[in-house]
Amino acid sequence: GAVVSQHPSWVICKSGTSVKIECRSLDFQATTMFWYRQFPKQSLMLMATSNEGSKATYEQGVEKDKFLINHASLTLSTLTVTSAHPEDSSFYICSAYSGTADHQPQHFGDGTRLSIL
Amino acid sequence: GNSVTQMEGPVTLSEEAFLTINCTYTATGYPSLFWYVQYPGEGLQLLLKATKADDKGSNKGFEATYRKETTSFHLEKGSVQVSDSAVYFCALSYSGTYKYIFGTGTRLKVLA
Numbered sequence: 118g119a120v121v122s123q124h125p126s127w128v129i130c131k132s133g134t135s136v137k138i139e140c141r142s143l144d145f146q147a148t149t150m151f152w153y154r155q156f157p158k159q160s161l162m163l164m165a166t167s168n169e170g171s172k173a174t175y176e177q178g179v180e181k182d183k184f185l186i187n188h189a190s191l192t193l194s195t196l197t198v199t200s201a202h203p204e205d206s207s208f209y210i211c212s213a214y215s216g217t218a219d220h221q222p223q224h225f226g227d228g229t230r231l232s233i234l
Numbered sequence: 235g236n237s238v239t240q241m242e243g244p245v246t247l248s249e250e251a252f253l254t255i256n257c258t259y260t261a262t263g264y265p266s267l268f269w270y271v272q273y274p275g276e277g278l279q280l281l282l283k284a285t286k287a288d289d290k291g292s293n294k295g296f297e298a299t300y301r302k303e304t305t306s307f308h309l310e311k312g313s314v315q316v317s318d319s320a321v322y323f324c325a326l327s328y329s330g331t332y333k334y335i336f337g338t339g340t341r342l343k344v345l346a
Contacts, residue, residue, distance in 0.1 A: 123277070149332055160323065160338045161278075210277050214332050222268060223334060225277035 120144050121213045123226030131234055132203060138196045138229045140211030146191035147213035151223060152184070155208045167194045201233045236261045236328050240337030243321075247344050253311040255340045257298075257324035260305060265326040267291075267300055267307040268334070272321045281309075281322070314344045 120143040128136055140150055149168050153161040165186050167173040173186035183205075185197040194213075198205050208230050212223035241256040259265065266285045270278040282291030287302035298309045307324060324337040 121277075151333070158341075160336045163333060166333065212278075216332070221332070222280045222283055223332070225270075225279070227277040228275075230275075 119215075119224045121147075121211065121224045121226040123211055123229055125229060126227060127230045127232075129232045129234065130201065133200055136198045136201055136231060138198075138209055138211070138231075140194045140196070140213065140226055142192045142213040142215070142224070145213075145215045145224075147194075147215055148191065149214040150188055150194040151212045151214070152186060152194075152196050153210045153212070155210060155228075157208075161210060164196075198231065201231070203233045206231055206233045236265070236326065236335050238324050238326055238335050238337040240324050240340055242338070243341040245340060245342045247314055247342070249316055249344055249346050250313045251344075253309070253314045253318075253342070255309040255322055255324075255342070257307045257309065257337055258305050259307065259324075259326050261326055261328050263328065265328045267298070268325045268327070269296070269298055269307070269309050270323045270325060272323065272339070274320075278323065314342070316344045316346050318342060319344045 122141045124139045152164045155161050164179045165173045165175045167186050167188040169188050169191050175181050188194040210228040212225045214223050238259045268283045269281040271281045272278050282293045284291040284300035290299045296311045298307050321339045321341045323339045325334040
């Protein structure tokens with residue numbers, strides 16, 4: 118149980134295009150989803166917290182207009198990297214959370230490797 | 235502020251060796267503590283968790299005990315296998331939000 122599917126797993130696109138990444142909770146309802154960015158051999162950096170039906174909360178230093186997050190349902194959140202540039206190339210990981218108490222774990226997707234040429 | 239400090243890697247062990255990866259934390263209140271494992275090119279998988287002091291989390295031969303007196307949550311395994319080679323992340327979830335604070339991750343390489 119508690120499966121999170123992330124799609125696509127790998128995307129390569131030209132500079133200036135926009136890329137959408139989907140995060141779905143397959144067998145549970147996710148009240149909250151998180152988006153992380155991970156640089157090579159480094160830890161995960163939280164980008165934003167997404168609650169169903171409300172605006173995402175972005176971490177300090179993360180550009181809201183660059184990284185658009187939509188959480189339209191309890192099973193789907195999307196991250197759109199707008200006008201992507203080579204410096205946006207990274208590994209993006211989502212996680213989903215279904216509990217109402219701190220002791221519930223986050224469940225992670227398998228990540229999306231984004232390469233901007 | 236809240237933080238997680240994890241031992242630097244990489245850690246290289248021979249198969250069947252004993253593993254310890256240190257993790258200490260600072261936090262207000264009573265956080266929950268987690269260990270996650272990341273295999274190359276994949277997301278994170280929950281390995282084990284502990285939600286209160288003296289709890290021991292265990293899974294697949296891995297163990298960690300929530301030690302409030304030393305603010306630690308060290309990961310141990312008695313006999314590692316080549317398939318345990320991965321990056322291990324310690325994390326805490328602090329009161330009031332469901333956010334995680336991650337340690338920097340420790341890369342483990344197990345040689346046959």
